[in-house]
Amino acid sequence: MRMPGALDWDLLQSLHAVLEAGSFSAAARLRRLTQPTLGRHIDQLERQLGAPLFLRSPRGLQPTDLALAFRPHLADMAAAAEAAGRDASGVASGEGGVVRVAASDIIGIEVLPEILTRFRTANPGIDVELVLSNRNEDLSRRDADVAVRMGRPTQNSLVAKKVGELTIGFHAAPGYLERKGAPASLDELADHTLIGFDRQFPAMVNDLSVGRPITRDLFALRTDNDVAQLAALKAGFGIGACQRQIGRRFGLTPVLPDLFSFKLEIWICMHETLRGSPRMRLMFDHLARELADYAAD
Numbered sequence: 001m002r003m004p005g006a007l008d009w010d011l012l013q014s015l016h017a018v019l020e021a022g023s024f025s026a027a028a029r030l031r032r033l034t035q036p037t038l039g040r041h042i043d044q045l046e047r048q049l050g051a052p053l054f055l056r057s058p059r060g061l062q063p064t065d066l067a068l069a070f071r072p073h074l075a076d077m078a079a080a081a082e083a084a085g086r087d088a089s090g091v092a093s094g095e096g097g098v099v100r101v102a103a104s105d106i107i108g109i110e111v112l113p114e115i116l117t118r119f120r121t122a123n124p125g126i127d128v129e130l131v132l133s134n135r136n137e138d139l140s141r142r143d144a145d146v147a148v149r150m151g152r153p154t155q156n157s158l159v160a161k162k163v164g165e166l167t168i169g170f171h172a173a174p175g176y177l178e179r180k181g182a183p184a185s186l187d188e189l190a191d192h193t194l195i196g197f198d199r200q201f202p203a204m205v206n207d208l209s210v211g212r213p214i215t216r217d218l219f220a221l222r223t224d225n226d227v228a229q230l231a232a233l234k235a236g237f238g239i240g241a242c243q244r245q246i247g248r249r250f251g252l253t254p255v256l257p258d259l260f261s262f263k264l265e266i267w268i269c270m271h272e273t274l275r276g277s278p279r280m281r282l283m284f285d286h287l288a289r290e291l292a293d294y295a296a297d
Contacts, residue, residue, distance in 0.1 A: 007048065009077075014041035015053065015067065016074040023061055079143050096125030099283045102144035106226040108132035110246055112148070115290040119283065126279050134200070134226065145274060146283050148291065150264040160269040163288045164295025168262050170255035171247040173236040177255075183239075186211040186259055189218075193238030195229050198222035208262060245297055266291050 017027035053067040196219035274280040
C-alpha cells in the first residue's frame with residue numbers, strides 16, 4: 001500500500017457511506033449521488049491508497065481489512081462533521097438551531113413524543129433530531145448532544161443529572177388473564193406464556209430471579225426490541241415486563257407486583273463543552289423537569 005497524502009473528505013464520506021450501507025447503490029442514495037459518481041470516488045481512493053477497499057463475493061460486497069481500518073476514524077469524523085453542522089446552525093439562527101437527542105427505543109417512542117412536543121411549542125426555532133437505540137450513544141464524539149440514559153453514565157467529561165427512577169414489573173393484557181388466569185406465585189409463571197429477550201442479555205438480569213435464573217429459554221416470544229415486546233404484551237400474547245406508567249396507560253394489569261419488580265434510574269447527560277450553549281441547556285433542563293414529573297407519577 002502506498003502512503004497517501006491528504007485524502008479528500010468528499011471521497012472519505014463515500015467510503016463511510018458504503019461501509020454503513022453495505023452496497024454502492026444504497027450508499028449513493030444515502031449521499032444523494034449517482035451510483036457511477038460514488039463508484040468513481042471509491043476507485044479514486046483505491047488508486048491513492050494503492051490497494052482495494054472492497055471485494056465482490058457471492059455474499060455481496062465485502063470490505064477489505066484496509067477499509068475496516070478506516071471505519072472507526074470515519075465514524076468519528078462523520079459525527080464531528082454532523083456536530084459542527086448543528087453548532088453552525090445555532091450560530092446562524094441566533095437562539096435556534098438543532099439539538100440531537102439520544103434515548104432508548106421505549107423511552108423515545110412511548111415517553112418522549114409529548115415531552116418533545118411541549119419543548120418545540122415553547123422553542124419553535126429549535127429543531128430536534130431523535131436517535132433511538134438501546135446502546136449508549138458516545139457523547140464524547142457528539143453522536144448526540146443530549147442523552148436520556150437508564151443508568152448512571154460512565155463516560156468522563158459529562159454533565160449528568162439523575163432525575164428519578166422507573167419501576168419495571170410484570171404485566172399482562174386483561175384478555176390474556178381471562179384466558180389463562182393470573183399466577184399466584186413465581187413458581188406458577190412456569191405454566192404461563194412469557195415475553196422476553198432474545199440474544200441481547202440485559203445486564204440487570206444477572207441480579208434478578210423468578211425462582212430460577214432468568215434465561216432466554218423461559219420466553220415463548222423472544223425479541224431484543226423493547227417496543228416489539230410491548231406490542232406483544234398489549235396484544236395479549238403473554239406476560240412481560242414494562243414500566244408501571246406504560247402499563248397503566250395501556251390498561252395492562254400488574255402481575256405479581258409484590259413479588260417481582262426492579263428499578264431503572266433516569267439520567268440526563270450532555271458533554272461538558274455544551275454547557276454554555278443556550279439551546280442545549282434548554283433541552284437538558286426541559287428533559288430533566290419533564291422526566292422527573294413522569295417518574296414521580
